[in-house]
Amino acid sequence: MYEWMMTSLKLVKRFLCTYFPISLDGNAGTWFKTLRPGNIYNFSQLKYLFIMNFMQLRKHKGDSHSITGCKQKEGASVREYFTRFTNTTLDVLGHDEGLIAGDFTWGLLSGPLSQKLMGKKPQTRDELKEKVEHYLR
Structure with a gap:
């Protein structure tokens, strides 16, 4: 055998x-x-x-600088920015959840959503997603 x-x-x-x-x-x-x-x-x-x-x-994996450098561009909708920001964070391993929410808020153009997020900053990616989706509705 x-x-x-x-x-x-x-x-x-x-x-x-x-x-x-x-x-x-x-x-x-x-x-x-x-x-x-x-x-x-x-x-x-x-x-x-x-x-x-x-x-x-090979696809380049980002680092924390690529998250911090991700900003909403003039004329870009919140939805476009959130999608681009989310895709950027997926390429970065081990980045702190609270920092991700803060980086999103920091890169957001001044407006109603940025004011809302400054008041009670989300602590996790899920909280951020929930607040952004609620705003978009």
Whole structure:
């Protein structure tokens, strides 16, 4: 039984290695075809080359400065600003909930919502969302 499993695994690996290149399309397929035969010795090397080639396509993760720098633009609605702000905060890991609400208020143009949020500042992302949605209704 063990010998049969090992033979099966070898066949599966051989199959995957043989058909992997034809499963690539687009930029990945084009890039793979430019690799010279015999220059890659193991999967780790292939992985490294792939990452180095396609790293610039990776979405940039923001930091706390991207949240603080997110401001409502002149002419932008509160809904547009809230959507953009929310998307910005999703890219930042580990940012304090209370600071997120404060940063939103700080970036908001002066108006009825900013006055309302200054009075009783939301402490969490959910409270902020609730207050903004209530204002938008």
